[in-house]
Amino acid sequence: MDQPQVLPNQVPDADAGTQNNNAAWTPPTDNALATPQFNWEEAPQEEDDATKMKKDANFVAVSGYEQVAFDDVAVAPPQYEPPPTDQRPEEKFESTGSIDESTVRSAIIDYRSQHCCYGSKPANEMEFKTITPSSAFHYHLETFSESRSTKRVFVPFYGGNVDGPQMGAAPLPWQLPCQPDNLFMDHTKTLEVPHTSEIKSCYNCYARGFIRCQRCAGKGKVTCPNCRGNGTKRAHHNGQMVEQCCGVCKGTGRANCDICKGYACVACSVCNGYKLLRHFIKLFITYKCHKTDYVHEDTGLPNHLIKSVNGKLLFDQSGIQVWPVATFPVAEVNTNSARIVDEHRTARPTERIVQQRHNLRAIPVSEVEYSWKTTVSKFWVYGFENAVYCPDYPQSCCWGCTII
Template identity: 40%
Template sequence: MAASGVHKYTNLKNESATLSGQGGYGAPPPQGGYPGGYPGGPPAGGYPGAGQPQGGYPGGGQPPPAGGYPGAPPAGGYQGGPPAGGYPGAPPAGGYPGAPPAGAYQGGGQPPPAGAYPPQGGAPPPAGSVPKYSGEMPDDDVMDDPNRAETQPTAPPMEKMDHIGGYNNVGFNANVLPPPSYEDATKMQPPTERQAIQNVPTITEQDAREALLSHVAEHCCYGKGAAEDLKFLDLKSTSAFHYTLETYGEGRSTSWAYEPYSGQLIDGPQNGTAPGPWDIQATPPTMFQNTEQNLEVPHTASVKPCHDCFSSGYVRCHRCFGRGRIRCVHCHGSGHVTRYHDGEHRHDRCHFCHGCGRRECYTCHGYGMVVCKTCMGHRNLKCYIKLTIKWTNHVNDHIVERTPLPDHLIRNVSGQIAFEETSPKVWPINHFHEQEINQASGHLISSHQFPSERMLMQRHRVRIVPVTQCLYKWKDTESDFFVYGFEHCCYAPNYPQTCCCGCSIL
């Protein structure tokens, strides 16, 4: 039974070779292609048995049927020139709608030469026309590995990219651009009047007790008896000051980008000169929020043949390496499995591969070729320069807090805004009664320099957050806790009535 399975596989290999000669893709285009080819690509002159002339057919298509295409001129052409009205099937006078105008092509105003990469509308190969792979492949059967890494898209070679004025140093990695001078912001004068600072409200003993009870309720191992029965000794109300500086900047970078060409609009250099990166108008959707936007630089697009599949739309299958079949994992390629039945070992034909020892590849379905991930089967790529705009809100702060309360707790609670200014360039605070805030303002403003970004707006504010240190006595224990913020948040690290595993409540 195993011998018949091997013979069946031999017939399938012969059938695969025959089909590859009928529908396989030939060599890459001789003009407009890439010199030397790429690893895994077809060899020079096309795959063996491809049945195509040297250099392949124009556009990477199929050979003409016997007798030529319907409507094509006869062999040798028409005598006496074309017939009245032109050849059958020829384009109308003036060209097809949407076609490039005369003179749109660079290099003399002529279209690409025959055999180069015509865009062809970016349509993928029709369904059912998947070619059989006939290039180099392993001699032995391939053991199936579902986790084998899939072929990843790669960027086109830089030497094939167009030369765009002002973008000569652009690659596929982001190129950060320094902003133009921004002298207007630095010439602004400091404000002559600033608003006064108001008093911050204080809390009562009842407010402090309720804040502590809420804190205790959030901890399953805390007893509420202490919070209910403690006696307040003193409430010391103070204020914490929170200074915040925000600088909203805009940074720009350029890089080459590509996407499958499926017939979308191509705005190329023939439509005009590409504008500079900082000449393109863009407005952030919301001020003081981090946002990123990608734009296509006008007049930089072009259509290029896919370099990974040589404009065929397909690449060799990464799972079977082009064989179209993989070794059966159930019988390990033997065509039979060993079973223990009635006290003896029996060799039965494998039901998964029907005794062949090999199965059709699940990824390519026996063709040995899969759709190219780079062009998604469209055979061509749209290449253009991408402008990336990042609006970044740079935030720094300084907290002045004189009690044992940790400073970072002040950031997350609300308080009274005592001072706030928004301007293209703010000036340091010099009128605040807490000198540490004045000094922090001057230091942070002088440090907010971002050479790679254009400063759009600055904003700084001072918040006054109420903090109350609550001194109390419960039984023989004297301790304290803190109530802070308008939310009356509580910080009580020394709460006397706690318990855990193996402990009892005091």
Template identity: 35%
Template sequence: MDEKDEDPDVFDPNIPEEGPSAPPPGWLEDIHGYQGHKGGEDDNPLYPPPPAYNPQPELNRNTLVPNVRVPTVSEDVARDALIKFVESKWRYSSKPARNLTFKELKPITVYRYRLETYTETRTSAWQFESYNGQPVDGPQYGMSPPPWDIPVSMPPRYTDMVEKIRVPHSSFVKLCHKCNGCGRTRCIQCHGRGRKRCSDCYGKGYKRRHRTNQRTSRKTPCFSCSGKGHQRCISCHGNGYKTCSVCHGSQNLLHFIQLTVTWKNNVAHFIPDRQPDFPDKKFEKVTGDPFFVDESVLVYPIQGFPDREICDVTTKLINEHLNRFSTTSRILQQRQTIELVPLTHAYYSYNGKDFSFFVYGVENKVFTPKYPSACSIL
């Protein structure tokens, strides 16, 4: 080995190289009820216990649907909505909207079905922090409670939220797996030497300078390394080691199981696609009139509704939610809603030509596939 590459005053063979950031397999023991968490960084699902009862659909349960009047808009409301719409589009002139002649305002019945399934999911994973003498809630204080027995404060219903909880009696202290308890690790940039080969002279300590108009050259000391052939390692500031990035020099880690509780409102929508000229996606940004709301721990498919497609889709979506969420989560509540979303097809004429536009939602939004004229940019 080149004499320049060794520095016995800096290199310390007792300082280990960096280990893995996460504990290796087998580093941590299983805790009853949380098996399978052997140091991985990903959360592991904790399947809920079976419910104390198994509810069944009620036989001959007909949904009472109130008489619903299809909402309509007047010509003044339709015109104002169109003017507001075209004024938000810099290419459009409001003149056609102000001077059009209405031919027909045709209200259309649009039902929107919504199913909400509010779930609680619990996952767990090993976590660690630097140990600096803080209290250790370990197995000596008792057995860790099962994951679904740990009490939590539930947020308002149908509100998404995540809470992280340290599992009681799951903590213990162990030497840092990254530095083997040294508190520092060998610098991987300079391999613990505290210096690196000079990148300007490639470790030679000099450079060749060619004389002008001559073929001869002479050696001159490298300015970057002052002729030494090596430079101080910037990464470790010449120390040859770094403070351990995992334990931050404390040499020990406090390991514990972290329980993650996730509340989520899972929502499914359905609107029968019966208006080929109107894009259904527009309905996603507007509200309707919720004339029917059914809420329970588990809701059941709707029967007796005049729109048979709505009845069929309730069965489909409810079964999908049960199959998807009941095995990995705890279903806390379900709610199904039928809204009547206002939709009016407005037919009008302008300058002897026929056009149309849609007014939709309680907000009276406008969609128009074609508008009579656009402003010209000179």
């Protein structure tokens, strides 16, 4: 059966057929054209994009997408049922170690060597009065979540099949299958919602396929770049400077616009000259990894230093939704794990949890009380790297330093 012909100011009837061979507007090929192709003074007054888009908002209703417009509309995910309590996994925690005096001495000497203004004698001569080993605990929870939003978008309609509502019911946003490219990495994917396409006239060019040339304001002519509008140009002739008729504009001072070639119009940038747009509903799927951690540390060592060093992994679990740590010997760790897990489950109602993982690390910390001459103070050795925090090093100066 022949497909219906689509005129410039018509849109195809979805019930009449699902295919259309759409042709793009192209400028005339007659190089001798002396007048603009279109009289823009007789064209209707142009409207801003917002007004044009509002006129295009009368779409065929799509069940489940009635509120979708040209702005993002977040879609709440389905409810997730947590597993029964009898499926709670067993918690097993590894033990931690300690540090000896020779390691402490080596650590403070290395620390001194990294600071050119610190004297070497304290590091070599200080007396360690007490070395108190302990463990800091670093709990870390990651929640990899998915959110979905929809909005109407459009592309030029080049012809072909139109998958509109007449082809069937559109699946709801959370019914469309989609898998993340990588777990625990932020990224966004997009899908076209099936059976939501609709063909409409281009709002930007009123289905003409062309728009007014901005370079010449729709007049087809601009000031001649060769004579700068004078119509003549000075040139040498028989040893003298004379005024000659401009060879580009033939003395008129006006030349064909270099953008529209004198046609006063160019192909519409929205529909690419095809006069029609295919509107459809687009699904935006955003994957995001949310991270929260907690440090439990009883000495004077700043908590943020614990996060930057290596320690011993005591506990590591993953699942769609993890259970908070509940049986660790340090009660504060259990309490804060429960708090953080609950926050991740309730803080983002528009997101669905895809996967969670959490771990607990023990970072060795040794608080060292020392004396050197008349100085009595403390420093800390922490992490498997034996990093040192010594805010009151006893001999600090700028001897030997040169500021460039």
